Amino acid sequence: MVSTAVIVIMAITVFWLVLYSLFGKKEIDPETGEPIEKEEGLSVDFLIAMWRTKRLLGFIDRLSKLNPRFWKVYGDIGIALGYMGMAYVFYALFMTALKTLQTKKSPSGVQLVIPGVTIPLWYGLIGLAVVMVVHELSHGVVARAEKLPLKSVGLVLLAVIPGAFVEPDEEKLSKAPLRSRLRVYGAGSMANVTTAIITALILSYAVTPLLVPDGIGVSEVIKGAPADGVLHKGDVIVAINGQSVKTMEEFISLMNKTKPGETITLTVIRDGKEMNLKLTLAENPENPEKGFIGIRPT
Structure with missing residues (x-):
């Protein structure tokens, strides 16, 4: 077969x-x-x-002419964020390597974000489309604010990976002042950061309070963990041992007070019904002295 x-x-x-x-x-x-x-x-x-x-070039031109000074400052912030981001990544990698050598334990695992595999397909496609549009549009607008010509805009497919691009005049770009080039390069990442911040604010203060009940959602149950067979994906934990849990901070605070081997009572909303479930905690992989349920919370 x-x-x-x-x-x-x-x-x-x-x-x-x-x-x-x-x-x-x-x-x-x-x-x-x-x-x-x-x-x-x-x-x-x-x-x-x-x-x-070439159809979108006129739109990019008009957008860049609304306030060229703003777009230049926007590009400068993108340059600063780019260098700070690189410094943070190097620092994080160094500290992770140092911690791994000191503890002689494997670092925490990571999970690839693969649309249709680890996340729903439409989530990935929508996210990818938004990132590509704002990223490349930002490159183009800042380039035109710097008086650099664009040849075209478009879409690209690399094997199975989709993408988008804004194609500048490479000869003119290479001859532009260094600061202008860095503004164009940093504009894409700046757009991604700005989009993430705006999206987080909208979700936190507009959408989430309307759609999600107070509590900690269970996005995934880890196989072999205490929660396996007790909690289900989509459950909402609203209390631990009778103490209300409405935010992630409250959930973390209560779990930090638990110990491995301790039996706790979780008050859970499942399919609109409230129920109490008991489970015995395991050792937290990050800190063996603390209890571990075995879920990926939201």
Whole structure:
């Protein structure tokens, strides 16, 4: 029986063969004999498909002219955030490595964010679309605020990974002052940070209070943990040992007071009904002296 992975690989291979046969042929410059890159439309190379258009360039121009000074300051903040982000990443990696060497224990595991596998497909697609649009749009607007020309905007597919791009005039960009180039480079990350902050504020103060009951939601139950077979995905923990739990801070505070082997009572809302469930805590992987339920909370 053919596995799902084999079917997926075959489907991807057939897709690229058909796409390349239809759009892979390139025009040749009769003088130089070199392939001519299309300024608009779809062009396909080995596992790379790019669709270019000039239709959005006017919109980017108009947006950049609303307040060029604002966009330059915006780019400067992006430069600062970029350097601070790099410094923090190096620091975090160094401290993690140091802690691993000192404790001689494996660091905490991480989980890849894969749409359709570790998160719902539509969550990933919506998130990816938003990030691509604001990221590339930000690059383009700051470039035009710096009087740098753009050739096109478009979409790209790298094997199975979708993306977007704003294509500047590389020759003009390379000759621009260093600060201008850094503003253009940092603008994309600045857009991602700004979008994350705005989204968090909207969710925290507008959407979440309307949709989510007070308590700690169970997004996943870890197999083999005390919660396995007791709690279900979608449960909402509203109390621990009779003490109300409305926020993540309250949940963490109460759990920090528990010990491995202790039996606790969880008050849970499941399918609109409140129930009390008992479970015996295990050792917390991060701190063996504290109790561990075995859930990924929200």
